[in-house]
Each structure stands twice: as structure tokens, then as C-alpha cells.
Amino acid sequence: MNTKELYLKTIFCCIACDGDIANEEVELIRNMASTSNTFDDLEVEELLNEWIAEINENGARFLQSYLSDLGEAKLSNQEQLMIADLAIQSIEADNRIEYSEVKFFKKIRSRLSIGDEAILKEHPDKEDLLLPDIQTNDKLDWDTDTHFAKISLKEIKKFD
Template sequence: MEQNELLLRTAFACMSCDGDIASEEVELIKRLDREKRLFGDVDIDKELDELVKEINLKGKGFLKQYLISLAEESLTEEQELQVADVAVQTIRIDNRIEYSEIKFFKVLRSNLKIVSDETLLDKIDGIDENYLAQDIQADYLQMYDDYFSTIELPKFEILKQDLKSVGS
């Protein structure tokens, strides 16, 4: 998977992992696309709509598939740092950090094989020890099963095209 697609799927997975897609999360993705071209040369509205359709079809399977894809990637330390940064930005943007989001991040983090916790704490704004607690690294499968046994995903509505972008 290309890095820009991985980053978009990371943002979307973190945006939907708590069962709610907040408008601030959508606006963040659009801003990252507009200002940094982080997701490549894509029609971001169309891509987001396709991801909503995919998660509605697959439910938790979408998030599981994302985590499996992430685990299979051979990323550099910089790429792993970028994945973690996009994840944390997305989780924090709505100023409501749910426990399910922290649990999901811990599972995501366990699939980043190179970057150290110290580097994450040093380089990513807003990340703290809560994101990196040892429970996930002690037993990945238990945390994975725990996250997916407790989260319920609704059917999401197609994202509104008329949302105002941040900074517009």
C-alpha cells in the first residue's frame, strides 16, 4: 500500500474507531489534504465517501483489515512516525478522547515495529504516556480481542460535502 493511502486509512480508522465521525475529524483530513497533500493526488471527498461505504459494509472487519495491512507494511522509522502522528492528530482534534480511541491506538502502535516510544513522545504533539502504556505490548492478542469485543460501530452517513474546511 502506498504511504499516502496508508495515512488516509489511518486517519479514517482513527476517526471511526469510537463509533462516531466528528465534523472536526473530517475537517482535519481535508486540511491535511489541502495544506500538505498528505494523501496524494485524490478527490478527498470521494475517497472519504468510499471509506464510509466500505466501513458500513465491513463494520469492525474494516478496522481489523486496516490493522492487518499496517502490520504487513515494511515502513521506515519516519513513515511509522507519520502514521502515529496522523493517528494522534485525528484522535485529539475533536477534544474528546474516548477510551476506545486510546485502546485502538495501542493496537495500532504495537504494529509499528521500528519507532521507539521515546521518539513518539519527543516528536508528536499531544501524545502522552496514556497512549503508550505497557498493557498492549504485554499481550497484543488480548488487547486486540478486547477492543473488538467492546466496540460497536453504527452505520455511518455519507459525509456532507458542504462542511466548511478549517482555514477557509
Template structure:
């Protein structure tokens, strides 16, 4: 898997950010977007943060991407970007991998519509590609997220067909019949969550 990721030459989100008109229209016209903003907006931002930290590193490009999302995406505009990031960094430094586990538990308990699932995965893809590289642990983390959502490959392919090598994110695990818990454990065992230093980032 790691060799595949290296050889397939992932591109930056400069390409993915040229989203199709279909997706833009979908976001604008979906009335559920307002519900997402009011009731589940923190889940979106926490998704962005956890995807950023999921490989055990936080790149400035990823911080910048979250800031851009908070400035440009209607679903995230009400966030105080600096405060939220500082709070998340403090919390993940205190809890370590438990922070990630708690996020995944929150995601599993959330009752998301098909539209909300698509929006959440859009945020996840934005963050995974933000630093112009895709790590094996990020693919495993994406699978941990996706396995908690009620969304089919067909729907994902319809909305994210422009994602380079989308099949890597959708293919079954090497070991079949993994339970949800085992998928999560495999991801957590593949990554170390360090102590992140706020002073290393430009907020």
C-alpha cells in the same frame, strides 16, 4: 482509564497543531516522504479514517480535520477527499469491524521506516484529538496501531513530546503480556461500529 482520560482534561489540536520546527523540518527534509506518497499514501488516509471511526462515532470536526490534512499536508494533497471518504464510509458500513481488522492487517504487513512510522503516528494523533476529546476506545485503538509498528517509546517521545498526557498512550496495558491478537480483540470488544450516514456529514 476512562476516569483518567476525563480528569486529565485533554486539549484540542489547536495546541498540538503548533508543531515544533524540528518536526516540520523532519517532514520537509525526509526523502522517504515521497516514497510514502507514491507507495503507501492510502495507508495514511485509511489511518486517519480508522482513527476517526475507532470510537464508533464520526464528528464533523474529524471530517474537517481530514479535509484540512488533504489540503495542507504534502503527503495527502493528491487525494480526492470527498470520493475517498464516501468510499471508506460505504466500505465500513458493509464490513463493520472487519474494515478495522483489515486495516490493522494491512498495517502489520507494511514495511515502514522509522520516518514513515512517525508520519503515520502524527496523522493518528491529529485525528484522535480532532473532536477535542479522547475516548478510551481511541487510546486502545492507538495501542493496536502502535503495536504493529517498529518504533520505540524514545522515538515517539522525541517527536510527540507536546502531546498532552502522552504517557497514557504509551503505558503498558493493565493486563501484562497481552499478545497482539488479544490487544486487538480487547479494542474491538470495547466499541460498536454503527451504520454511518453520509448525509449527516458536510463533505
């Protein structure tokens, strides 16, 4: 998996980890795909829908697989900061921060080697995301009844 794909998968996992993909979260991806080169050379919609099928089938194992990929990735400090930034943007996109999202961010954070200071320099008001209030073991809580619809970046769909 290349770094740009890892960036997109970070966003996807962060928007899906609470069991709901909000329209605002899809809009975040749409805006990034159209206004920056973050996802150049990627078939964004195709990848998202592939991941939806995988997460619908595998649930928490899909999220765990992402965390494993992240832990094995050889990322520069700047790339790790980008992962943290994309995760934070994704978590905040729907203006509703769920504990499952905070917990997932902490799991992401535990796989990055950069210091908290670097993240706080970019996001000084996000100290609560870095506080060690939970264990970051690999077990993920996941509602097995959670299923997502396909994502279209051309129009906003209402998700179940």
C-alpha cells in the same frame, strides 16, 4: 495500498473507531488535504466515502483489515512516526478522547517497530497512549448498529 493512502486510512480508522465521526475530525482531513501534500494524488473524498460504505457493511472487520495492512506495510521510521502522529492528531481532533480511541492507538502502536522514545520526542505529553494497560490482541469491540453518513470535504455535515 500506497503510503499516502495508508496515512489517510489511519486517520479514517482513528476517527471512526469510537463509532462517531465529529465535524472537527472531518475538518482535520479537509485542512490536511488543502494545506499539505500529504494526500496529493489521492481522491480523498471518494476514498473516505468508499471506506464509510465498507465500515458500515463490515464493522470491526474493516478496522481489523486496516491493522493487518499496517502490520504488513514496509515503512521507514519516518513513515511510522507519521502514522503515529496522524493517529494522535485524529484522536485529539474532536477534543474528546474516548477509551476506544486509546485502545485502537495501542493496536496501531503494536504494529510499528519504532521505539516509544521516537514517538515521545514528537509528542512528549502522550506517554499515557504508550502505557501497556491493555492487551493488544486482534479482537475489536464494535457496535454493530454504528453507521456513518457520507463525508463531504466541501462543507461540514452533521453526522448521525
